[in-house]
Amino acid sequence: MSIVLSDQDKSTLRAAAYGAVSLMAAATGSPQKAATNAAIALRSATGLVGHVLAANAKDIELKGKTVAELADRVLPALTAAMKLLGEQAPAEAGNFHGTILLAIEAAQIHPDKANAIAAEMARKITAALDAGVAPAAAAAGPDRPELQKAIEEIVDSGFVGVSLRVHDERGEWVGSAGTAELGGAAKPPTNGHHRIGSNTKTFTATLVLQLVAEGRFGLDDPVVKHLPEFGLDERITVRMLLQHTSGVFNFTGEVYEDGTIAPGIPIPYGTTGQEWLDNRFKTYRPQELVELALAKPARFEPGTGWSYSNTNYVLARLLIEKVTGCSYAEEMQRLILGPLGLSGTVVPDASPELPEPHAHAYYRHGDTTVDVTRQNPSWTSTGGDMISTTQDLHTFISALLGGKLLPAPLLTEMCTPHPTGIPNMDYGLGVFVVTTDGGGTVISHNGAAVGHAALMYSTPDGRKTLTAALNCVDDANLTIGAAFQNAQQRLVNEVFGGGQADPA
Known part of the structure; x- marks a missing residue:
């Protein structure tokens, strides 16, 4: 698909993505390994997002000497990245969201060992992403109404929930329907385990x-x-x-x-x-x-x-x-x-x-x-x-x-x-x-x-x-x-x- 984002937009995406990696690395006990694992996850992204994240990242400016100062710059950038994708490349909003979640998970190199600081940072990053989801979803929804209708009807047939991801000539579409658990209101995560x-x-x-x-x-x-x-x-x-x-x-x-x-x-x-x-x-x-x-x-x-x-x-x-x-x-x-x-x-x-x-x-x-x-x-x-x-x-x-x-x-x-x-x-x-x-x-x-x-x-x-x-x-x-x-x-x-x- 053609690249429709400006150079400044691409810079925002890269800064947000690699900023999330830096935040998670700082919150772990092994920052170098965490950063490496997370960066590998970022480079696995496909489509427009993958193209942007794979490009030269010299334009990334992550100012701030402390984790708090870095978070003040990165977290708003994550929300801004989700919003601009929702407006300019809606099929890629879910791709970016899922890629960042995979990266922050990869950064937690000992998922079986509790790390309260890393868990709290992961929560903040997820919240920043989700703050930009609503506009993106609203923009993306009309793009593939037949797919959303299909998964809603599958839920009606007896399933608790469905998450669907499609990659084709029209780009990527990601959606969910139903609920993540019986009696709950939250939809299944679009890139859950x-x-x-x-x-x-x-x-x-x-x-x-x-x-x-x-x-x-x-x-x-x-x-x-x-x-x-x-x-x-x-x-x-x-x-x-x-x-x-x-x-x-x-x-x-x-x-x-x-x-x-x-x-x-x-x-x-x-x-x-x-x-x-x-x-x-x-x-x-x-x-x-x-x-x-x-x-x-x-x-x-x-x-x-x-x-x-x-x-x-x-x-x-x-x-x-x-x-x-x-x-x-x-x-x-x-x-x-x-x-x-x-x-x-x-x-x-x-x-x-x-x-x-x-x-x-x-x-x-x-x-x-x-x-x-x-x-x-x-x-x-x-x-x-x-x-x-x-x-x-x-x-x-x-x-x-x-x-x-x-x-x-x-x-x-x-x-x-x-x-x-x-x-x-x-x-x-x-x-x-x-x-x-x-x-x-x-x-x-x-x-x-x-x-x-x-x-x-x-x-x-x-x-x-x-x-x-x-x-x-x-x-x-x-x-x-x-x-x-x-x-x-x-x-x-x-x-x-x-x-x-x-x-x-």
Whole structure:
């Protein structure tokens, strides 16, 4: 898109952005590291904001010898920046808002350790941003009324709240509808943290393919070569894990074509809902999940069918850790989160915490509705445990499909469709390859995580993306399921001109 801001406007944006970084750095115990982390987050910005923040920053003047004097200059600049974007580039107002929030979060280098000074500074920066939101939102609203209407109707269908982010030829649009929690009035944060469920698989598959690119193992290597301790069928390859063609039993249970159900670990759905709820802070180790799955009969001979199995991606995690000698989280940080500046994305392992800000997740059993925002995600492991934001999901899928994470041949392998038996929806390596009603192709992976759901869609070149976060009241009967499918379909239709809903 064309740059419509004056040089003075651009200077205001840069001063506000880097001023926020300076304030947060001063409030932490490690200012140099905090400033570095936050600056990386700023440089991850996309669109007009990204263009402005990436430019030479010599025109920034941050006068003031004390933190208080610096705050007196920076906080009004943040409000002014939000207002001018609302007036001159409304599609970028939410982008700037979300980028600054990611930067100040990145500056808090020990989020698990309380720092009252840093927390208070983060609150002041957020308040300064929000003071400029109202004019920006008013200016941006009429730009994409069809998108706002769509998410409001999705809320009406049964969701507590929805946040949506769209990047296309018209720029960026960000909006939310509904509420962040039951009985509350505040809308869901437009770039809040949420559990992304099976979107985790796309991150995991990308990490595996990056290790293939590094020569750590081959895509068609037998997995047993690297993980001999599990006694895997020697015909199962790395490719089959990512493609769901290994035939290994799904540790969260299998539903066969004749309707027969083979249970796995207790999950929130079906007859084990109460057991899951009562034990939602239990820790499962990846080896335990794999061993449980391998104790069950395989669904089919390796390579002879397609069946979605979380076990494949837990094996992929163990493969990553075995060949690198590092944890999955460390490798994710080295190859994806760090290079892309995805400071809002978390590999939680067994931690039940969800960083602020976030919308709440709920689970209803009988007459009781429980807030399950805090839950131990290790029961899905790398089949669906990660936490992210709509901005980070956009940055990730856009960079991935834009060729920034994988060599072209491996990206082609990733997006090569393999039949699933689902009409107009095939599977590559960690992604669904969807044929839209208009005959186009969309690359996607969606996910759900008990009261939270995430959508991630992109054109194959990464230039047009849709990312969304939904929060709801879940239950053992998956009552929200039909509304979730309809929500996916509605948003794909609005942004890409029609398509199939992702069943994951």
